[in-house]
Amino acid sequence: MCCRCCGVTQQKVWVFGLGTLFTVFGLLFIIWWPSLIDSIIMNSLPLTPTSKTFDKWETLPIPVYMKMYLWNWTNAEEVKLHGVKPNFQQLGPYVYREERLKMDLEWHENKTVTFSPNRTWFWEEELSGGKQTDLVTVPHLPSIAAAAEMRDKNALVKAAFNRELNAHGGALYVTHTASEWLFDSFYDEFLHYAMNNPLAPEVESDHFAWFLDRNGSKEFEGSFTVHTGVGDIKEMGEIKFWNGANHTGWYEGECGRLNGSTTDLFVPDEPKEKALTIFIADTRRIINLEYTGESYEIEGIKGWKYEVTPNTFDNGQRSEAMKCYCPVYRQPNNCPASGATDLGPSADGAPMYLSAAHFMYADDSYANTITGFEPNYERDNFYIIMERKFGVPLEVNAAVMVSLLIEPDEDIDILTGIPSFYGPLFTTASSAVIDKALASELKLAMNLPAIGRYTGVGLLCVGCILLVVGIFLTLKRRWYGQRAADNTVPTPTTRITEEVTESY
16 A cells, blocks of 8 residues: 555545454454364364375374284293292383275265274384294193183093193193294194094184284274264264174173274364273273373373273272173183183183283282283383374373183193193284374364464454554544645635635
8 A cells, every 4th residue: 555645535444444354354263263163174074085084094194013022931841840930021022013004995874984904014123122033932822722621521531632632732831933923823733633623623724823814914803884973073983893793792791892993083072081992803892091180292282191990901890880891601700800801702712811911900819820020101001192182192002911821730731730820921012103294284283273363363453553553643633645635625714714805
């Protein structure tokens, strides 16, 4: 605007017009912008084939690492020969970078999508605390699981089983390399015998590994059906079906019902006090992570911590609602002590248990059966640090331990004279931290309402300044060219003098 080119009236129109415009827009930005942006962002979060959420959901954009710890049974022979207390040493971590991909996507009219998770692991030598060639002695799960099935059989049947077990590779423990235990597998004579024995339960392979045939497989975890959040953002990520069913069938009632998240999608804008419920196929159950009240800042983003508690792996001793995690055949008086879930229903009857690492929060009756447990809260804690507005995990450490209950049996040679104990098999911890690129996107989305608000404040200030300046110039008659305009306008005295002059 050039003041020299405008008259006083035009100057007033420009100043008061722009001042009013900036003031109005400033007020609109302050009052209306935050809710508008929140609405736009929330409407963009639901999962669709074209949403920004989809790309990050289909292929996880941040690095995930699986840390595997193997437990070396250091005095296995002494336990077998002399019944001494078992000692286990934790080895590792053996670290693998994990790539996650959703496959076989099928979109449904009821706002759900079905997919099969595919995970591929790559060895990370530099991040690992052990070598793949490390020799590890571990209880022989096939032999002990079969012996547990025979425990209550009559003496004649047990004698026949004991003879076959001794003749076909049965053992209390075996030693193999870390890579063989994890992914590469090893030939097992007893499994080979069971595969070819029509009286034995069905065995799919004569090779054994904790993650046998799983690397790169899309079938292992099964198919999940989750809500996309379209039409109801409070349903986003909620599991509706697993392998076509809404109940696992392994535990009764609510303990077997599918709910919560697969950890890939969480409901946004939930109260921070609300617990996180997740379902991990490997655990065969949901896990509730409780709000701790602790906040952390990761890549400049504030998140709240949720973790397992002494109630997580309860079996009814702490809360009656958790009683359903006690298998039916063990109720009502033979339920496991609080702190470990009996995996028998999902492990073909094998006496395996799921717990927090090193039996943290568990009843002393578990850890006291052996030596070697050294729980470390920072390393072994199962937790998620969550940004709750958009439901984005900032940091995850999903650590659990699987153990095997080994009991003496005088009718089975490999179990004769040993103490009863819980032998740890492996501990797994999937960990991930949000990277800078994704954090930058998240911070921009979180800051857009504030950016609009501050822009509104700036516009409002400029508008108010223009209005104040306009009012001041008007009251003081200081507009550019105001004096010249005033001189050209006849005053009442001047008009009277001119009229008298003209009358003469």
